[in-house]
Amino acid sequence: xxxxxxxxxxxxxxxxxxxxxxxxxxxxxxxxxxxxxxxxxxxxxxxxxxxxxxxxxxxxxxxxxxxxxxxxxxxxxxxxxxxxxxxxxxxxxxxxxxxxxxxxxxxxxxxxxxxxxxxxxxxxxxxxxxxxxxxxxxxxxxxxxxxxxxxxxxxxx
Amino acid sequence: xxxxxxxxxxxxxxxxxxxxxxxxxxxxxxxxxxxxxxxxxxxxxxxxxxxxxxxxxxxxxxxxxxxxxxxxxxxxxxxxxxxxxxxxxxxxxxxxxxxxxxxxxxxxxxxxxxxxxxxxxxxxxxxxxxxxxxxxxxxxxxxxxxxxxxxxxxxxxxxxxxxxxxxxxxxxxxxxxxxxxxxxxxxxxxxxxxxxxxxxxxxxxxxxxxxxxxxxxxxxxxxxxxxxxxxxxxxxxxxxxxxxxxxxxxxxxxxxxxxxxxxxxxxxxxxxxxxxxxxxxxxxxxxxxxxxxxxx
Numbered sequence: 001x002x003x004x005x006x007x008x009x010x011x012x013x014x015x016x017x018x019x020x021x022x023x024x025x026x027x028x029x030x031x032x033x034x035x036x037x038x039x040x041x042x043x044x045x046x047x048x049x050x051x052x053x054x055x056x057x058x059x060x061x062x063x064x065x066x067x068x069x070x071x072x073x074x075x076x077x078x079x080x081x082x083x084x085x086x087x088x089x090x091x092x093x094x095x096x097x098x099x100x101x102x103x104x105x106x107x108x109x110x111x112x113x114x115x116x117x118x119x120x121x122x123x124x125x126x127x128x129x130x131x132x133x134x135x136x137x138x139x140x141x142x143x144x145x146x147x148x149x150x151x152x153x154x155x156x157x
Numbered sequence: 158x159x160x161x162x163x164x165x166x167x168x169x170x171x172x173x174x175x176x177x178x179x180x181x182x183x184x185x186x187x188x189x190x191x192x193x194x195x196x197x198x199x200x201x202x203x204x205x206x207x208x209x210x211x212x213x214x215x216x217x218x219x220x221x222x223x224x225x226x227x228x229x230x231x232x233x234x235x236x237x238x239x240x241x242x243x244x245x246x247x248x249x250x251x252x253x254x255x256x257x258x259x260x261x262x263x264x265x266x267x268x269x270x271x272x273x274x275x276x277x278x279x280x281x282x283x284x285x286x287x288x289x290x291x292x293x294x295x296x297x298x299x300x301x302x303x304x305x306x307x308x309x310x311x312x313x314x315x316x317x318x319x320x321x322x323x324x325x326x327x328x329x330x331x332x333x334x335x336x337x338x339x340x341x342x343x344x345x346x347x348x349x350x351x352x353x354x355x356x357x358x359x360x361x362x363x364x365x366x367x368x369x370x371x372x373x374x375x376x377x378x379x380x381x382x383x384x385x386x387x388x389x390x391x392x393x394x395x396x397x398x399x400x401x402x403x404x405x406x407x408x409x410x411x412x413x414x415x416x417x418x419x420x421x422x423x424x425x426x427x428x429x430x431x432x433x434x435x436x437x438x439x440x441x442x443x444x445x446x447x448x449x450x451x452x453x
Contacts, residue, residue, distance in 0.1 A: 059263055065189070065196065067211075
């Protein structure tokens with residue numbers, strides 16, 4: 001065991017912990033840091049359910065070594081809704097945009113990134129941003145509708 | 158899923174330090190940039206390095222250096238950075254278009270161009286675009302620096318000409334001297350983040366020369382030299398195009414796998430060659446499909 005001490009900012013809070021070189025960020029977030037919104041889906045970067053923000057960009061936390069997060073700013077779903085649900089989240093609830101909810105944290109973060117980059121995102125831009133987040137329940141329509149509503153500025157605050 | 162295999166982790170601060178480390182492990186250390194392939198392979202036990210050398214602290218590799226006739230894309234430049242770069246879009250539109258088809262946003266935010274060519278999977282989207290721009294790989298290793306045309310870099314599926322302990326520091330992409338129009342056409346099972354069943358890049362230049370390159374229809378991505386030889390010096394016409402299509406059988410050697418049969422790949426390469434050649438020629442003339450739109 002070759003433990004390495006790392007320090008990261010997780011949802012605004014500085015955390016210090018020991019990890020092994022082979023520890024994966026997703027597992028560390030869930031099992032050592034108690035953050036359960038990133039989900040273990042495909043575990044190989046295809047499904048998007050483990051999405052987190054790392055230094056302002058969405059990444060697949062299943063494809064990041066925990067040591068790589070040393071000094072990083074990591075934000076999960078818990079972090080973006082500290083002061084209550086975002087406009088996007090409210091819109092998802094209103095439209096029943098999820099059924100089982102397993103993909104939800106990843107989809108929300110990818111959609112937040114799309115809106116951060118393109119506040120008036122076109123349908124194509126929205127689809128491009130969530131193309132890497134698989135949902136097996138909804139058929140995507142209610143998800144796209146919710147994001148489009150926020151992008152068009154029609155969502156209630 | 159944890160990684161069962163144990164390894165050392167290093168994050169050198171300078172390039173000489175990184176090269177020295179990689180040399181010390183004699184090829185048994187893997188460089189880590191975006192990790193989007195490497196970590197999948199570590200999890201699956203396909204790679205069992207003694208050490209992982211994280212090169213993300215090497216700032217000199219995180220730049221695109223523009224010269225008059227080439228762009229040197231540092232090994233840490235991600236696909237998202239390429240897509241968001243206005244100069245890449247303007248001066249290297251085929252690379253820009255191909256970058257947009259790589260996996261998904263969350264993967265492109267970490268995956269690097271240099272990492273993509275080092276993975277050297279037959280379906281790598283960046284290769285056809287880089288090949289039509291006559292890209293040159295910049296390497297640094299125990300024996301110093303060297304450069305190698307990308308076409309010589311691919312040795313087989315997942316096999317490259319990298320010597321043990323050698324690091325790709327960047328990829329130099331030549332900006333065409335003449336006016337050009339180009340495109341990257343990608344066939345996947347669905348629009349979205351699938352790997353290519355067929356990938357085809359075409360660059361048409363103002364002097365009626367053509368560059369055509371493909372991926373996912375042979376063991377390595379490569380230029381279609383027979384087709385280029387037929388087309389060069391001629392204006393594209395439907396008759397000429399059909400002659401070119403007849404050469405496809407001689408140019409590619411697709412296999413059947415989980416993503417499609419070889420017959421389907423062969424057929425679709427022909428369909429895509431027609432569309433991509435016209436798209437490139439029309440773009441050269443100032444018309445053609447909007448940049449980034451799917452040609453399938």
